Amino acid sequence: MDCELCNAEKALFGDDNAFVRYDNNSLSKGHILVVPRRHVADFFEMTWAEKMSIIALLDRAKAHISQEHSPDGYNVGVNIGEAGGQSRVHVHVHLIPRYVGDVQDSSGGIRCVLCAAYKPRPLWVISGHRTLFNHLICTSRHGRR
Numbered sequence: 001m002d003c004e005l006c007n008a009e010k011a012l013f014g015d016d017n018a019f020v021r022y023d024n025n026s027l028s029k030g031h032i033l034v035v036p037r038r039h040v041a042d043f044f045e046m047t048w049a050e051k052m053s054i055i056a057l058l059d060r061a062k063a064h065i066s067q068e069h070s071p072d073g074y075n076v077g078v079n080i081g082e083a084g085g086q087s088r089v090h091v092h093v094h095l096i097p098r099y100v101g102d103v104q105d106s107s108g109g110i111r112c113v114l115c116a117a118y119k120p121r122p123l124w125v126i127s128g129h130r131t132l133f134n135h136l137i138c139t140s141r142h143g144r145r
Contacts, residue, residue, distance in 0.1 A: 005035050005090035013060065017053035020061045023094065030069040030097040032061045041089045043078045054093055061095050071097030075110055 004024075011019035016037070023031045034057045036050045046054070058076065065071060075096040079086040098106065 003039055003088075003090050005033075005088060005092055006039050008035075008037065012064065014057065015053050017047075017050045018057055020057050020064075027094075028071075028097050028099065028102060030065040030071065032065060032095045034058055034061060034093040034095065036091060040091055041086075043080055043091050043093075046091060058093065058095055065095065065097050069097055072100045073098040073106075077110055 008014065008019045008021075010021045012022070012032075013020055014037070018034055018036045020032055020034050023033050034054050036046055036054065038046075038050065040046055040050070043051075062074065065074075075094070075098060077094045077096070078091065080091075
């Protein structure tokens, strides 16, 4: 099996059940993944010990990101199943640092995924500067940009 997330070589730190690494497709400065060491596809298929390790490592990762990047907020997310946006068959939890001004309107946070007026747009169109990624954002229900 060729699974990028099974390889803990890029781990910043971890424990017996999981590890923390930077996301190769970072959405912001300091975007981190927390990954179980065991190859498991679904968050709900993880053992209790794996889930507890993930939670503990999220706390450590948050402290690490705060010290290195001083973000203004965070999003924590897990994509489960194709309909949920999962593109890798190895569960991983995203810890995404957020910065004031990184999107035009951050109200709604992760709930924005299901906005009625959802329109994917590259972040640089909104913020006026180019980035290495295309960040999906949500417009308001009134189509505000």
